[in-house]
Amino acid sequence: MQNAKATSTPDPDTPPEKKGERRQVHEHVLSRMRRGLMIGAFLPGQVLSLRKLAAGLGTSPMPVREVLSRLVAAGALEETANGSVAPPRLGPDKLEDLFSVREALEGMAAEMAARYATPALIKELEAINAKLLAAIEKRDIAGCLSFNQEFHFTLYRGCRSEVILPLIEALWLQFGPTMYMSLLVPSMPWNAADHGAILDALKKGDRTAVKRGIVHDIRTTKRALLSVLGENGMADLPFAARSELFSDF
Amino acid sequence: MQNAKATSTPDPDTPPEKKGERRQVHEHVLSRMRRGLMIGAFLPGQVLSLRKLAAGLGTSPMPVREVLSRLVAAGALEETANGSVAPPRLGPDKLEDLFSVREALEGMAAEMAARYATPALIKELEAINAKLLAAIEKRDIAGCLSFNQEFHFTLYRGCRSEVILPLIEALWLQFGPTMYMSLLVPSMPWNAADHGAILDALKKGDRTAVKRGIVHDIRTTKRALLSVLGENGMADLPFAARSELFSDF
């Protein structure tokens, strides 16, 4: 709302946001939205208004339109009847579908990554996992989500496939909002036990065990999500979306 | 170029295209582009100009922008350095990646579909396959592509998963242009032999055999594509893109 005009202003050295970074606006918006989806800025089913988002991000509706289109194409958002968009509401059946595909794709990526795994990668993964454990200790929900995601994707990036990674990212964006909402329920346990087994298997070069660990981790997450969904149904939690995440643009 | 203004004209009953179909324009554009990608309207690497496409489709650039965004998000198009888009050029390595994911995803979908397969579905598949065989007989390239695609997707649709199908569609859109270009090479053989085995396995209810058939079909296609790519390299064929497909809008 504060600075609606960003680029076309004639003043040469008053960059609205950070520095002289001349990057594309929609790129920035995209990363903001993706992070927001994964970290609980939007609830499942919450309709996102184009203009309000644009106002909140301090741009014209145009870049937001482009980003929302892409997110819809990726399945991260669904269009409502009137053309608005919202994060998908995942019922038990769709969640089951989604996590079956996760098992196939991420299991495959993990196995391939294990083939190319270097000691440096393993060390990096251990560092990330340490931060994840610390976040769990502190009950830092956003930290748990971020570090868990970082752990998985640093592993998957090791598979050296430009094809499978975007698909996995699309899947994560689809269940991101539901995942965050579930973590708000106190009874939702977070289990990072599989990560240790995965790291061990990586060190031993046991590709099958790595795949097994990932699949087991995915199954555990699925069970936890299903149980929370079952006990809570689709009743919207009294928690508000973490809109404060959109203040530091 | 002929009628740039479509909706905002005050004349009430002069629909630029077909009928009073009040459907969204970008939806129409999207289906046109998807079909075009699968049927050889665009060559791999051929840059698509936003304004020229819009002119060819008789709309303003806006709906085309939205569609191109979505296709980029789906991996069906890649952005060049200056922000233009083009169908991806698939090198042997990326093609190998792509088809590995195809095996995993489509094999899974086929197995799931086999579980729910009804006699009606099998009959439908046989009808499609008959049309495919006829198209092969007539050396009708576009027919081959269309009916083969229809065969695979009618099977996959039987898996009743709303998650896996869009992913498979994204993969097909990625290799569509390369696939068409390869079929222009006379030495490219088309093999629909696996389809018969798949149908037999469906009738017997042998899910594993169905999956095996699909995987074998994918492997065969991959080998054929790799061999054509190998013998032809990336040398652009003298064939022009089938731009005439864009005349019947």
Added chain:
DNA sequence: GATCTCAATATGTGATCATAAAATGCCGGC
């Protein structure tokens, strides 16, 4: 005759306008 330079053009990108439809809220009636 080939190459370098500069102008003309084309292109993507963000902003704004126009419009129709849908959601919202308000008010009167029952």
Added chain:
DNA sequence: GCCGGCATTTTATGATCACATATTGAGATC
């Protein structure tokens, strides 16, 4: 007090404008 119909507002969507950059073409120089 509750519900239905109308006016207001909000919404997405297509079109157009403005601008900066990249590409292209021709013309002049070596």
